[in-house]
Amino acid sequence: MELITAPLITVPLTIEQPKFKVMNGSHSLNPHIVVENLNIFIKGNHILKDINMTIPDKSITCIIGPSGCGKTTLLRSFNRLHDDNVDVKIKGKLFVDGEDIYTKDTEVTHIRKKMGLLAQRPCSLPMSIIDNVVYGPRLHGVRGRRKLYEIARHQLVAVGLWDEVKDRLKTPASTLSIGQQQRLCLARGLAVEPEIILGDEATSALDPISSKTIEELFVTIKDKYTVVLVTHTLRQAKRIADYVAFMYMGELVEFGTADQLFNHPKNQLTKEYISGGFS
Amino acid sequence: MLKSRLLKDRIARHYMLTATVMAIFFLFLIGGGLFLKSLPIMQEKGLWTLLTTSNWRPFKGDFGFASYILSTLYVTGIAIIIALPLSLLTSIYIIEYASPKILRAFSSVVDLLAGIPPVIYGVWGTLTIVPFISKSIAPHFVEFSTGYSVLAAGVVLAIMIIPLIISILMEVFSAVPKEMREASMSLGATKWQTVKKVVIRKSIPGVIAATVLAISRAFGETLAVLMVCGNFTDLPKSIFDACYPLPALIANNYGEMMSVPQYESALMFAAFLLFFIIVLFNVISRLVLIQIDKRYQL
Numbered sequence: 001m002e003l004i005t006a007p008l009i010t011v012p013l014t015i016e017q018p019k020f021k022v023m024n025g026s027h028s029l030n031p032h033i034v035v036e037n038l039n040i041f042i043k044g045n046h047i048l049k050d051i052n053m054t055i056p057d058k059s060i061t062c063i064i065g066p067s068g069c070g071k072t073t074l075l076r077s078f079n080r081l082h083d084d085n086v087d088v089k090i091k092g093k094l095f096v097d098g099e100d101i102y103t104k105d106t107e108v109t110h111i112r113k114k115m116g117l118l119a120q121r122p123c124s125l126p127m128s129i130i131d132n133v134v135y136g137p138r139l140h141g142v143r144g145r146r147k148l149y150e151i152a153r154h155q156l157v158a159v160g161l162w163d164e165v166k167d168r169l170k171t172p173a174s175t176l177s178i179g180q181q182q183r184l185c186l187a188r189g190l191a192v193e194p195e196i197i198l199g200d201e202a203t204s205a206l207d208p209i210s211s212k213t214i215e216e217l218f219v220t221i222k223d224k225y226t227v228v229l230v231t232h233t234l235r236q237a238k239r240i241a242d243y244v245a246f247m248y249m250g251e252l253v254e255f256g257t258a259d260q261l262f263n264h265p266k267n268q269l270t271k272e273y274i275s276g277g278f279s
Numbered sequence: 280m281l282k283s284r285l286l287k288d289r290i291a292r293h294y295m296l297t298a299t300v301m302a303i304f305f306l307f308l309i310g311g312g313l314f315l316k317s318l319p320i321m322q323e324k325g326l327w328t329l330l331t332t333s334n335w336r337p338f339k340g341d342f343g344f345a346s347y348i349l350s351t352l353y354v355t356g357i358a359i360i361i362a363l364p365l366s367l368l369t370s371i372y373i374i375e376y377a378s379p380k381i382l383r384a385f386s387s388v389v390d391l392l393a394g395i396p397p398v399i400y401g402v403w404g405t406l407t408i409v410p411f412i413s414k415s416i417a418p419h420f421v422e423f424s425t426g427y428s429v430l431a432a433g434v435v436l437a438i439m440i441i442p443l444i445i446s447i448l449m450e451v452f453s454a455v456p457k458e459m460r461e462a463s464m465s466l467g468a469t470k471w472q473t474v475k476k477v478v479i480r481k482s483i484p485g486v487i488a489a490t491v492l493a494i495s496r497a498f499g500e501t502l503a504v505l506m507v508c509g510n511f512t513d514l515p516k517s518i519f520d521a522c523y524p525l526p527a528l529i530a531n532n533y534g535e536m537m538s539v540p541q542y543e544s545a546l547m548f549a550a551f552l553l554f555f556i557i558v559l560f561n562v563i564s565r566l567v568l569i570q571i572d573k574r575y576q577l
Contacts, residue, residue: 079465086378113467123458126481126577135476136466172576185462192466 116189179210357433451485
């Protein structure tokens with residue numbers, strides 16, 4: 001809640017990132033995901049403690065923090081990926097578009113359709129490249145070869161993979177390089193027309209060039225999507241984040257605009273972490 | 280110091296190589312031995328006659344294997360048709376849907392079932408399946424059946440190989456990476472859609488391998504089948520007729536063969552046939568798997 005009142009542009013634009021800052025200022029601040037008193041227990045261990053945060057739409061929010069601080073657990077709770085794990089107990093509320101997703105009547109497929117997930121290692125499905133992209137649309141009832149082909153082309157162009165794969169759409173997706181696969185996964189996620197893209201250290205298994213491509217893609221798509229990324233690399237967060245959440249030991253220590261958190265951290269822990277005091 | 284370590288490394292490698300070569304060598308040793316022993320009957324009767332006729336009168340010198348070969352194929356076929364769908368559904372339920380508690384309990388039950396000796400399955404089949412077929416099922420289809428039949432053998436065999444298939448399939452399905460399921464679910468797929476389109480697809484090579492193993496096992500299963508199949512040499516006309524698979528033929532007659540000329544060679548030929556069918560079957564399925572891998576790279 002304090003986020004909304006936080007002034008957005010208080011410091012002069014920095015030279016390296018003018019583009020993002022300008023865009024940042026130009027959109028309105030609508031909360032897209034709202035987390036209220038979220039507590040998660042795994043096998044009785046208190047993994048997430050009273051998390052409250054509001055993630056604004058059409059921007060990139062990075063969740064940073066040392067290993068084991070609960071970043072991934074938090075991210076996975078956004079699209080209810082803990083559902084199948086009986087060891088996980090979740091308390092609290094999580095609103096997406098103002099709808100509480102952890103009520104009994106919420107249809108989980110409906111929630112997940114709103115979000116595309118990019119895992120740490122790209123995980124192509126055991127089928128051809130084109131079938132991977134149209135997997136989601138097919139699930140949701142889109143039929144017709146022409147239509148599906150158009151969807152695939154559109155999304156593959158969007159992630160810059162089209163020229164590399166257009167001649168071998170029918171070959172197994174596993175023949176692609178790992179960087180290409182991650183872009184394929186992004187295309188697959190975008191094809192269900194989600195509102196939110198979740199990335200769980202989505203670039204950590206990639207080489208620097210693929211990693212840069214993915215990062216740039218995130219920046220291009222944030223006009224249309226809310227992007228939430230868990231990242232290990234502070235530099236990445238500095239490069240692309242509009243908002244940053246710093247977590248430590250299962251608690252949300254600080255949340256704010258990238259500028260605010262990196263340049264004027266309020267909390268001592270945040271200060272130490274971003275200056276490389278611990279990792 | 281370094282030298283002795285290197286020496287040990289070398290010895291270990293050669294030791295293991297020898298063991299490996301020996302294991303493969305046995306395959307050829309068995310195949311070759313059976314072939315040599317069955318050569319006399321093949322030369323005398325001709326391979327074609329042996330395979331296509333079904334007269335079996337050792338005392339008159341008639342050796343036709345057609346009914347044994349067909350019995351073996353029928354019984355195995357029925358067993359797989361019954362066992363495979365059941366095992367698939369069970370293992371999918373256990374791995375994808377059941378709670379970890381059920382999974383643990385069920386795994387030990389499956390191991391237990393797989394460990395029950397064939398003779399027990401045979402006795403149980405004789406006491407329950409055979410009369411059930413004779414009294415309740417067969418009368419709807421044929422005039423008379425003792426119950427000792429292709430169907431009884433198939434059912435008992437199916438029940439025997441179900442635990443085997445389930446335990447392999449459980450391994451196969453759990454080998455599908457969790458991330459793959461999550462990738463599918465995060466696109467809004469239901470559990471069943473994920474199972475159908477991702478888990479099973481990814482597991483096809485494993486399912487084929489499990490089936491092959493089960494069929495090989497079924498081909499060779501002797502005792503339980505022998506107890507319920509009726510051991511009657513004739514071409515079975517329906518699944519309610521008695522039959523006589525190859526392993527049962529060998530097991531039933533091996534002791535008495537000495538008095539009749541060519542008998543030993545004929546039984547060796549039966550064994551060689553069984554061996555050949557299983558090897559051929561495995562080779563074919565291996566080729567299929569290679570093709571699948573080439574085309575789909577699952």
